């Protein structure tokens with residue numbers, strides 16, 4: 521396929537907001553994530569490439585809720601909530617923002633800022649994964665799905681086990697659009713069962 525610069529050029533050519541757009545496209549082609557009229561929650565959504573992809577797949581009857589600590593330029597069918605997902609109160613505030621409707625699919629392309637101090641980075645990653653699972657427990661519909669970015673390290677087996685305690689299946693996938701030297705991967709979890 522294309523090299524990293526190729527993905528950037530293709531993003532510009534198509535007018536999509538990020539090269540990450542191609543990661544969610546690849547994950548979708550492999551795992552068939554979306555269907556018409558879904559309600560999607562995109563955590564760490566700015567600048568909005570995944571939102572654009574989600575909207576193109578769920579049709580005009582679907583809706584995307586997008587969350588980020590940074591601003592998101594408006595997109596049709598996307599309701600933006602500016603919030604830090606690692607803060608417990610911010611997660612609880614998602615409930616009134618989303619209303620009584622349960623979410624079919626939660627996406628997360630978030631990562632903490634790396635400090636280079638492994639104990640600190642590891643704690644920040646754990647905090648982020650816990651926050652993502654907590655959001656699932658708050659708003660994900662039974663039978664719903666989750667896709668989240670994680671970094672392969674010595675804790676990955678534990679993370680997958682934790683994922684499997686909530687979902688019937690959890691698979692690890694690294695899209696070609698993800699730089700090969702990066703340790704990032706994606707967990708694709710299906711059939712939420714808590």
Ligand SMILES: C[S@@+](CC[C@H](N)C(=O)[O-])C[C@H]1O[C@@H](n2cnc3c(N)ncnc32)[C@H](O)[C@@H]1O
Pocket residue numbers: 537538540541563564565566567568569570571587588589590603604605606629630631632
């Ligand atoms: C790689 S970017 C997402 C790119 C996006 N998927 C796209 O296609 O445009 C990660 C985003 O996660 C956001 N983020 C990181 N930690 C966050 C947190 N704790 N709460 C909310 N957003 C967060 C960052 O601000 C950043 O915009």
